[in-house]
Amino acid sequence: MKHTLRLSRFDPTVDQEPHEETYEYEAEGTLNVIQAIRRIYRTVDGTLSFRDTDCHRGVCGLCSMMIDGKRRLGCMCIAEDGMTVAPPPNRKVIKDLLFEMD
Amino acid sequence: MSPYGRIASADKRQGQAQAMIDRKMETDVLVIGGGGGGLRAAIAADAAGARVMVVSKGIVGKSGLTQTAVTGFQVALGNADPRDNPDVHFNDSMRGSYGVADPELVRIFTQEAHTAVEDIEAFGARFDRDENGQLIQRALDSSQTYPRSLRKGDSLGTPIMQALRKQAKKRNISCLHEILVTKLLVDGDRVNGAVALDFRTGELLHIAAKAVIMATGGGAEIFPVHSNTPDATGDGCILALEAGADLVDMEFVLMLGHAVLYPEPVRGVLFTYQYLLPKGARSPYNADGEPFLAKYDPEGSDNPARHIYARAIFGEVRAGRGSPHGGVFFDPASVSPQTLHETLPSQTNLLETLGVDMTKPIEVGVAAHYFCGGIKIGPHGNSSLAGLYAVGECSGGPHGAARVGGNSLTEVLVFGKRAGKHAAESVAAAPAIRPDGEAIEAECARLAECLATAGDGPQPADIIDDLKKAMGDNVGVVRNADGLRQAALDLRALETDQLQRMALTNHDRVANYQWVQAIEARTMVRLGRVVAAAALERTESRGAHFREDFEQQNDAEWQRNIIVQGRDGDFTLRRSAIVSGEILKKAG
Numbered sequence: 001m002k003h004t005l006r007l008s009r010f011d012p013t014v015d016q017e018p019h020e021e022t023y024e025y026e027a028e029g030t031l032n033v034i035q036a037i038r039r040i041y042r043t044v045d046g047t048l049s050f051r052d053t054d055c056h057r058g059v060c061g062l063c064s065m066m067i068d069g070k071r072r073l074g075c076m077c078i079a080e081d082g083m084t085v086a087p088p089p090n091r092k093v094i095k096d097l098l099f100e101m102d
Numbered sequence: 103m104s105p106y107g108r109i110a111s112a113d114k115r116q117g118q119a120q121a122m123i124d125r126k127m128e129t130d131v132l133v134i135g136g137g138g139g140g141l142r143a144a145i146a147a148d149a150a151g152a153r154v155m156v157v158s159k160g161i162v163g164k165s166g167l168t169q170t171a172v173t174g175f176q177v178a179l180g181n182a183d184p185r186d187n188p189d190v191h192f193n194d195s196m197r198g199s200y201g202v203a204d205p206e207l208v209r210i211f212t213q214e215a216h217t218a219v220e221d222i223e224a225f226g227a228r229f230d231r232d233e234n235g236q237l238i239q240r241a242l243d244s245s246q247t248y249p250r251s252l253r254k255g256d257s258l259g260t261p262i263m264q265a266l267r268k269q270a271k272k273r274n275i276s277c278l279h280e281i282l283v284t285k286l287l288v289d290g291d292r293v294n295g296a297v298a299l300d301f302r303t304g305e306l307l308h309i310a311a312k313a314v315i316m317a318t319g320g321g322a323e324i325f326p327v328h329s330n331t332p333d334a335t336g337d338g339c340i341l342a343l344e345a346g347a348d349l350v351d352m353e354f355v356l357m358l359g360h361a362v363l364y365p366e367p368v369r370g371v372l373f374t375y376q377y378l379l380p381k382g383a384r385s386p387y388n389a390d391g392e393p394f395l396a397k398y399d400p401e402g403s404d405n406p407a408r409h410i411y412a413r414a415i416f417g418e419v420r421a422g423r424g425s426p427h428g429g430v431f432f433d434p435a436s437v438s439p440q441t442l443h444e445t446l447p448s449q450t451n452l453l454e455t456l457g458v459d460m461t462k463p464i465e466v467g468v469a470a471h472y473f474c475g476g477i478k479i480g481p482h483g484n485s486s487l488a489g490l491y492a493v494g495e496c497s498g499g500p501h502g503a504a505r506v507g508g509n510s511l512t513e514v515l516v517f518g519k520r521a522g523k524h525a526a527e528s529v530a531a532a533p534a535i536r537p538d539g540e541a542i543e544a545e546c547a548r549l550a551e552c553l554a555t556a557g558d559g560p561q562p563a564d565i566i567d568d569l570k571k572a573m574g575d576n577v578g579v580v581r582n583a584d585g586l587r588q589a590a591l592d593l594r595a596l597e598t599d600q601l602q603r604m605a606l607t608n609h610d611r612v613a614n615y616q617w618v619q620a621i622e623a624r625t626m627v628r629l630g631r632v633v634a635a636a637a638l639e640r641t642e643s644r645g646a647h648f649r650e651d652f653e654q655q656n657d658a659e660w661q662r663n664i665i666v667q668g669r670d671g672d673f674t675l676r677r678s679a680i681v682s683g684e685i686l687k688k689a690g
Binding site for chain 1: 158159160161164165169170257259260277279280302331332333365366367371452455456457561563606607608610612613614615616
């Protein structure tokens with residue numbers, strides 16, 4: 001089944017500011033937002049930057065992002081068609097959905 | 103195309119070979135990995151007066167598996183039963199290792215466990231206590247003689263990591279995030295640093311160090327379903343092997359039968375329903391509605407040691423009695439919602455948040471959980487290579503053929519402290535660092551070439567998928583010679599063909615996850631080959647290793663370890679001496 005997600009893209013070496021792009025991806029059944037991002041990277045656009053060292057179970061907090069404008073954990077949020085995903089506003093963006101953490 | 107992509111560093115000499123180090127750093131003790139073992143080691147090394155640097159391919163203190171530890175932390179305090187003591191814990195652990203853990207290491211972590219608890223509480227963790235202020239100790243499964251696991255709700259890892267982060271911060275320990283170490287450097291027979299990739303900037307780093315502590319975790323990501331995070335790619339084992347350190351017990355990959363299989367957002371998430379069985383939950387059952395655990399346990403227990411669950415579920419699935427997604431059923435509604443939420447609060451909440459209906463049976467099944475083996479360590483976490491230490495899941499020796507549930511946190515904290523202290527103390531006598539310029543240059547060239555590679559070959563993630571399939575099909579819960587030989591051929595082909603033709607579609611240096619995966623793919627394939635080779639070598643069944651063509655445990659021939667050594671860019675296996683069986687007698 002086809003699904004869509006709107007992801008924030010930003011390449012600091014080229015872009016003045018982030019912009020949103022809509023991605024269509026295939027998934028049977030539901031995915032969480034982190035899995036959907038990974039699916040898009042894997043099957044649609046290999047240049048998408050994101051973090052893949054988080055816990056995937058709501059513990060570490062590393063995937064806390066703006067999802068449909070609200071701060072939520074990507075791994076605890078089921079991806080819904082047309083959802084927007086962007087880095088949190090208080091973090092410096094390294095590229096796309098990869099933002100600084102320490 | 104320039105292998106450097108867009109980023110040009112100002113101090114790069116013109117006309118030089120394209121690949122070179124962008125940044126040089128130096129420290130006394132380099133800790134690779136920022137989970138529980140890495141941070142505990144860093145704190146101990148700092149306390150012993152060494153300059154310490156922690157690098158992690160994730161976020162130091164927030165990545166890794168320690169934080170996800172749920173229910174088990176074994177410490178023989180004797181609070182629940184005064185007959186318990188470190189000797190009983192030792193015997194339980196040796197028996198639980200099927201006789202092939204290193205007895206010296208088991209002696210150490212069982213005896214020093216109580217100090218580990220005192221330390222971590224002094225750093226700010228606080229475990230559940232009874233009304234008298236005594237630490238609560240509870241039973242996990244039949245492998246422990248007396249109840250001895252500490253408790254903090256059902257998420258022990260969180261308070262432990264919070265305490266370690268706090269202590270590391272207080273000590274101002276230098277932490278570098280999202281740094282993937284790609285090679286260990288050696289001078290003669292001693293480790294003296296590493297080459298690494300900074301994921302965020304794409305810079306190549308040379309980190310000179312007088313001692314290196316490997317704390318990179320396990321490699322469950324080489325299997326199709328696992329309970330780990332996707333960064334558990336076995337980096338530390340392969341880096342150490344290639345630098346000349348021995349690995350041990352690599353055939354023993356603990357598979358659990360407690361992973362939720364469906365829906366996708368929770369695939370691989372552990373639901374430790376075995377703890378609900380003593381509270382009256384219905385035993386897991388197959389598609390015919392029949393319970394099945396007892397018939398797979400040599401002792402006939404209907405709540406057997408945890409690795410028996412995986413074998414039992416695999417058996418039911420193979421016999422055609424599995425659930426739609428390749429597992430069996432467990433009914434969380436067979437206990438009251440109150441019992442469910444009291445016993446497994448965070449797991450239940452996680453599953454419910456991600457849309458699982460806990461009033462209906464759920465599908466549970468097999469997932470790779472823990473590499474019992476790893477870099478062979480001595481009493482100080484010291485490897486066979488001078489200057490190199492290992493702690494936690496990437497180390498081998500403390501757990502033998504099957505890690506007892508709840509012994510991981512114990513071992514991580516005990517050997518983390520020991521490795522950090524010893525590494526720091528070794529620094530004074532370590533020779534001056536003489537960087538191997540040739541090796542550094544060759545590694546930079548390899549990384550640059552890896553980034554530049556283009557064409558219509560397989561992408562790193564394709565190769566990783568093929569690897570997972572081969573591992574799941576033939577090197578998983580139940581093994582046999584034909585399957586293992588097939589896996590060896592398949593994996594060798596991945597190494598000699600697929601990895602050689604691997605192509606990236608993204609050639610930018612900055613935050614390029616394909617580049618990371620390309621490096622990891624090579625590591626993971628090598629790790630898969632090591633596991634398959636050791637599994638083929640061990641012609642018996644023991645602990646987490648089950649050979650259907652050699653179903654019996656054969657102590658006369660095999661109460662020993664298989665050691666993996668690097669040789670000529672590849673590896674070879676040898677057998678240790680027989681481990682003494684005396685210690686296995688059950689304590690009174």
